[in-house]
Amino acid sequence: MSTGPLLRLTGLTKSYPGVTALDDLTLELPHGRIGLVGANGAGKSTMFRILLGLSHPTAGHVEVCGIDVARDPIGVRSRLGYMPEHDCLSLDQTAADVVSTFGELSGLPPRAARQRASDILDLVGLDEARFRPISGFSTGMRQRTKLAQALVGDPELVLLDEPTAGLDPIGREEMLQLVDRLGTFGISVLMATHLLDDVQAVCDHVVMINAGKLVVSGATNSLLERTGLVTIDVGRHTEELLAGLAGAGVSAVAVDGVVEATVGDDAQMDLVRDVVAELRLPLFRLSTRLRTLDEAFVRRSEELA
C-alpha cells in the first residue's frame, strides 16, 4: 500500500461543450472508506472515469495511490477495482467464470485468478451460487458479483458506484456490511452515492460535490456537528415534561412522540436531567441530536450559493 494520500486532485476540471462536469476540484483524501456524495449529475461518474484514466481532465492533475493518472493510467488501473452502477455482467456465464476472467484481466495468472474468484465469491456470500449462470441471479446477487469482480484483482482502492442501488432493505444492509468490512482488509473504498445514510453508516470520510463544485470534504464525524438540541424520550409523559421544562425556563417542543429541548451549555443539560428526575418520569432516551449529513450538505450548499 502506498504511504501518501490515497487521492490527490489539484485544480481538477472537466468540461464538455456547454457543461462543466467538474469545476476546479482540489482535494487530498486519506486511505479508508470515503463517501463521494452528490445529486444525480453532480460529477461523480465523471470523477470515476478520470480516476480510471478513461477520461482526460480539461485542466488539473490527478494522483491515485501516488501515481499520476495522466502519465501511467495502466499503472493506476492495476491498483483499482471498479464496480459500476449499471448492469455489466455477461448473463450467459457463471459467476465463477466472470470473476475469474476479470481476475486474469487484472493481471493475475489463470490459476491464481480461479482460486481468488472462488475465495472472493465466498466472501461476498455467493459460494453456493458461483456455478450458476448470472441470468438467474437476483439484483442483490448481481450486485455481489459486481463487487466480487472489483475485488478479485486485490485492489488498493475500489471504486463503488451506487453499490446499494436497486437493493431491498436487507440486501442494502448486507452490501453496506461488506463495504464496511473492506476497510478491515486494508482496501480503501471510494463509494459514490446520493444516499447520505449509506455514507454515514460506513464511511470515515465524506466528499460532497454539487454541480461539479466541491461542497465540503472532511471526516464524517466532523460533519455530524452538534445541533444544540437534545432528544428526551419519556414515553407517554411528554406533556408533563414539556410543562416541567417550561417551568424551568428550558425551550422545548414535542416531535414525533419525543421532546426536543434546546440546550445552550452543560448547565442546561443538567437542568433537563433534574426536571425529569423531579417529575419522577421514566427516561427511555436522553441524547444529543447531531446534524445529519443531509443537513450538512444542504447547509454547505446554501453557504456556497
Added chain:
Amino acid sequence: MSSVAGSADAGRGAVYDRGYRPYEGPRGRRGAATLALYKASMRRALGLRRTWRQKVAPFVLLAVVTIPAIVNVGIGYVARDRFDGFQIITYREYVGVSSALLLFVALVAPDVMCPDRRQKVLPLMFARPLLGTDYVLAKVGSIASILFAFSYLPQVVLFLGNMLVSDAALDYFTGHLDVLWKVPLSILVLAVYYAMIGCALSSLTDRRIVAGASVIGLFLLTSIASGVIVDQTDGPGGGGGGGYGGLLNVLAMPLHLRDVIFLGHVDASSQLGGVAGGGWLALACYLLVLSAGASVLWWRYRWVER
C-alpha cells in the same frame, strides 16, 4: 485472516469465515490482460464453458470443412491401385472453403463482439490494464486464430492422408514441400481478413443478428455486384475491361492472393484473370479493406483512451 463464526462445541459443525487474503504473487500488465481477453474470446467463440447449444455451431463447422479431406483421402485409398495421386480437391482450392468459413465468421464475430456492448461489459474491461487497441487485437486475434485452426486442420488431414495412401510417402512429402508454407500463409491471409471484417462490422451494432446479417450481406452483395459488372462489361456489347469489376468482390480478395501465393499469379479463370497486374491490385484492395476495418475498430473504441 480467518475466524470461527459458528459454534465450537466438540462434535458439532463450525462455520469458518475465511475472510480476505491479499494476493502477493506475480501480476502482469497489458500483455497479460490482452492474452487473458484473447483466451476468453476463444473460449466464447468455441462455446467452451457454455451450454452445449453454443458448442454446436463451431464443431459442426469443423466437421463440415474436414469432410472433403476425409472423402478425398478415402477415395484415394480405395482407388489407389487405379489412380496415383487421386485428387477431388487441391490444396489451393481447399484454402478458403468460403461459404462455410463465411457462415462461421457471421456467427462467431457478432457473438464475441456484440454482447460486450449490449451487456455494458466494456467499462469493466477498460477499468483493467487494457487499452482499446489491446481489446481489438485480442478480439480479432481470437477469431483469426480459430479461422486459421479450422482451415489448417483439414489441410493437415488431407496432406497426411494423401501422404499415407501414396505409393511412396517420403517421395510425396519431399514432392510437396512447398505446400508446407503456401498453405499456412494463404490461410493466414484469409483468416486475418475475414476476422477483421467480421469484427469491424460487429463493432457497429450491439445486436448479433444485425451484425451477422451485415457480414453475410457485405460479402454476398459485393460478390453479386462484381459478377454483374464483369458480365455486363465483358459480355456482348460491353466495352471490355470488366475484370476491374472483380476488385469490388470483397469475398474473393484473399482468394486472389491465395492464387498468387500458390501459382505466382492470379488464376486466369477468376474475375481478375484478364487484368494486368491483377495480383498487385488484389493486394492493394486487400490492404485497403484491412485498413478500413482497422479504422472502423479504432473509431469505435477510441473513446477508451479519451
